[in-house]
Amino acid sequence: MSKYVPEDVEKKWQAVWEDGGHFKVEADPARPKYYVLEMFPYPSGRIHMGHVRNYSIGDVVARFKRMEGHNVLHPMGWDAFGMPAENAAIKHGLHPASWTISNIDSMRTQLKRLGYSYDWRREIATCHPGYYVHEQRFFLDFLKKGLVYRKHSPQNWCETCGTVLANEQVIDGCCWRCDQKVVQKDLEQWFLRITDYAEELLADLDKLAGGWPERVLTMQRNWIGKSVGAELTFALAEPVEGETGITVFTTRPDTLFGATFMSLAAEHPLVPKLIAGKPQETAVTAFVESVRNMDRIVRGGEDLEKEGVFTGAYCINPATGAPIPIFVANFVLMGYGTGAVMAVPAHDQRDFEFARKYDLPLQVVIQPEGRTLDPAAMTEAYADPGVLVASGDFTGLPNEEAKGKIIDWLAETGRGTRSVNYRLRDWNISRQRYWGAPIPVLYCEKCGIVPVPEKDLPVELPRDLALLPDGRSPLPVSPPFTDAVCPLCGGKARRETDTLDTFFESSWYFARYASARKADGPFDPAEIGYWLPVDQYIGGIEHAILHLLYSRFFVKALRDCGYVAFDEPFSNLLTQGMVIKDGSKMSKSKGNVVDPDLMISKYGADTVRVFILFAAPPEKDLEWSDTGIEGASRFLSRLWRLVTEELAGVLTPVAACAPAGELGIDALPPLFAELRRREHATAAKAGADIRERFQFNTAIAAAMELVNFLYANVEAIKAEPKGAKAASSAVATLLTVLSPIAPHICEELWQRIGHEKLLIDQPWPTHDPAALVTDEVEIVVQVCGKLRGKVSVPRDASKEDLERAALADANVAKHIEGKTIRKVIVVPGKLVNVVAN
Structure with a gap:
């Protein structure tokens, strides 16, 4: 029999599937739909093993659902804008467009070598004007709706990348792209009011429970960070420049009578006014500059050494009337609450540490049951429940009961209000880079900010600009781009030269696949109504906040603008683990990268797929193993020999899980009853493992056990003429069950047995419960x-x-x-x- 040559087999069937249009799909209301999607890649030029794992998982799900009778949408595209393309273009003397398009061509070829079941007609690239013209329309719609605004504020700035970063793009104080230190820079930027949707984003997480990993839901809840409490004002002892007080938000109004100082964030706008002309001005200014450039995560950490400086100013505790000193403290963040914190050192550990360091007073206002706290003897803050003391009319109340009563009192006396606060900040979408979608606004000296008329969209990114060697965007110094005419007054106008954050593109791409070639709008209503939301989304846990949160917001904003009728983009989410080697994530810097192309050339795409799906459950990290991929290769070679050599001449084109009557099973020896039981058990287990748990490794293991049983009984099968149909049914089931995982070899062996119809068009085997009953x-x-x-x-x-x-x-x-x-x-x-x- 012919030798198994993976390259020949795989090229053959990839051509058959493509020429036959087997993965082309159209909306069909008469059929149940299933939309499976893996997070689309950035076109770096080479796929890596993380890509292979992600896309192999998605392909198994897509093929399996197709076999179950679903109308399956399984698309692919490219997250094609962004700084890496720009930086690489500068380094290699190329244009980002040509670099990106070349990389897309290379990666598309690589993905096709793996036999993924994509409908390539729906391919998109976010750098194409036919794509970003629609998000420019979205921007203008959001602007009309008040969801887009421009403001001047301190921003995260990466000097290396020459652009601002959203809070979510700063990881441990460094840029998420280049890993360089991030500093603060005052800029005027465009923002999206994601905070307008904070409550809905939080509440709708409950709808996703069961479909999303609890870990991701928890991360999003924490990032949104809802807090219920009171907002109140501490009057300044001496008003400055028209400012009369400091507004704070607190979740602990029960401790108000124990506030003994005020802590401000270094970025608080009141700080320079408070220190102007005071002896402390120089020291405070120096401290502010040092703190502003600290990592926000570090500043908010419990283990941060608490530091601060006295401003020389005082404010009044609204409950006690006592003046309390105002400090600037390194652990207070402008982004959370109001950037001001009433400090209660007796009942908050951060305040306690700060007070002990700077010899500030402690006032106990909550006593635990059965003991009395002595401020002088305390070694840590008391933050547990108790009874209020030294708290005026509220003394003697349990502190939890006192919270509501004190808020009511603050409201009645005009000192404060009941309030809800969120950790979530508005999304900065301005980027000072060239390779991105232009923001469609003009600046006119007479008319101010003017939206680009829809008839003039897209505002195309000019492709004929030379990149600047220092990495700065060439757009601001390109008059053909910047010079424009105001559509309102006809006067001179200047075009916005900031481009959109690339997360803007990736926050809606999944919806564009539904009608990827529609030119006169982003979506066809019938198409998007049929396909969306995504039934199964697959990607890395590293996107748990940035991409997933932004996408959820984007869908809700599009819904409110009349584009879509659903609330959440992804009904189910699978977050796969990393591929690691030698104990760490694969990376060029560690020298532990395994090239997928080399593995495919050496072993074949099916072997790579089998190994990567068998080595670990999807949600766990996968340790690359040379012996493991060798084992996967041996398994497929054994499967090949079983069909083409060991059982050659025995197998006939029988349906998978053929009915007992068709096989004449009752008249066969016990061996064949056991073979039939194992066959149906394999179909049942593999189906449940894939459908319910995405446990591809155990599904493969079940198939391996059936292969072993067939090998162990080859001679008995050959010796019993009536056993041919039972063996043929078992092998048909084996190939059908394995086909979503190793599609090429299974399709080839299916044909060699004599089946006329393609395996790709076969349904998933229906197991007979009666066959699972043993004697x-x-x-x-x-x-x-x-x-x-x-x-x-x-x-x-x-x-x-x-x-x-x-x-x-x-x-x-x-x-x-x-x-x-x-x-x-x-x-x-x-x-x-x-x-x-």
Whole structure:
């Protein structure tokens, strides 16, 4: 028989599938739809093993759902804008467009080599004007709706990349792209009011429970960070430049009477006014500059050493009327609450540490039951429940009860209000880079900010600009781009030279696939109504906040602008683990990268797919193993030999899980009844593993066991002429079950058996529950209630037969040796308990 040559087999069937349009799909209201999507890649030029794992998982799901009768949408595209293309273009003397398009061509070829079932007609690239013209329309719609605004504020700035970063793009104080230190820079930027949707984003997480990993839901809840409390004002002892007070938000109004100082964020706009002309001005200014450039995560961490500086100013505690000093503190963040914190050192650990360091007073206002706190003797803050003391009319109340009463009192006396605060900040979408979608606004000295008329969209990114060697965007110094005419007054106008954050593109791409070639709008209503939301989304846990949160917001904003009718983009989410080698994530810097192309050339795409799906469950990290991929190769070679050599001439084109009557199973020896049981058990287990748990590794293991059983009984199968159909059915089931995982080899072997129709068009095998019933059952044997053995007996064995079999077991005999058997308790079909002493 011919040798298994993966390259030949894979090229053959990839051509057949593509030429036959087997993965092309159209909306069909008469059929149930299933939309499976893997997070689209950035076109770096090479796919890596993380890509292979992500896309192999998605391809198994897509092929499986297709076999189950669903109309499956499985698209692919490219997250094609962004700084890496720009930086690489500067380095190599290329234009970002040509670099990106070349990379897309290379990666598309690589993905096709793996046999993924994509409908390539729906391919998109976010750098194409036919794509970003629609998001420019979205921007203008959001602007009309008040969801887009421009403001001047301190921003995260990466000097290396020459652009601002959203809070979510700053990781441990460094740029998420280049890993360089991020500093603060005052800029005027465009923002999206994601905070307008904070409550809905939080509440709708409950709708996703069961479909999304709880870990991701928790991360999003924490990032949105809802807090319920009070907003109140501490009057300044001496008003400055028209400012009369400091507004704070607190979740602990029960501790208000214990506030002994005020802490401000370094970025708080009141700070320069408070220190102007005071002896502390120089020291405070220096401290502010040092703190502003600290990592926000570090500043908010519990282990941060608390530091601060006195401003020389005081404010008044609205509950006690006492003046309290105002400090600038490194642990207070402008982005959270109001950027001002009433400090209650007796009942907050951060405030306690700060107060001890700077010798500030502690005022106990909550006493625990059964003991009395002494401020001078306290070694840590007391943050647990208790009873209020030294709290005016609220003294004696349990602190939880006092919270609401104090808020009511603040509201009644005009000192404050009940309030809800969110950790979530508005999304900065301005980027000072060239390779991105232009923001469609003009600046006119007479008319101000003017939206680009829709008829003039898209505002195309000019492709004829030379990149600047220092990495700055060439757009601001390109008059053909910047110079424009105001559509309102006809006067001179200047075009916006900031481009959109690339997360703007990736926050709606999944919806564009539904009608990827529609030119006169982003979506066809019928198409998007049929396909969306995505039924199964697959990607890395590293996108748990940025991409997923932005996409959820974007869908809600598009809904409110009348574009879509659903609330959430992704009904189910699978976050796969990383591919690691030698104990760490694969990376060029660590020298532990495994090239997918080399593996495909050496072993074949099916082997790579089998290994990467068998080595670990999807949600776990996968450790690359050379012996593991060798094992996957040996398995497929064994499968090939089983069909083309060992059972050659025996197998006929019988349907998978063929009915018993069709096989004449009752007239066959017990071996074939067992073969049929194993065949149907394999179909049942693999189906449940893929459908319910995405446990591809155990589905493959079930197929391997069936291969082993067939090999062990090859001679018996050949010796029984009537067994050919039973073996043919088992092999048909084996190939069908494995086909979503290793599609090329299974399709080839299916054809070689003599099947006329393609395996790709076959349904998933329907197992017969009756076939899973065995003629024998396993009985537990106990001695005095302790498990001592298990025996297999005929299903209809009598109590006497069960007793004899139990007493004959060697381990049972050992445990009753020298003892008198008092009685034997038999539960038919379940257990035998021997009582002896």
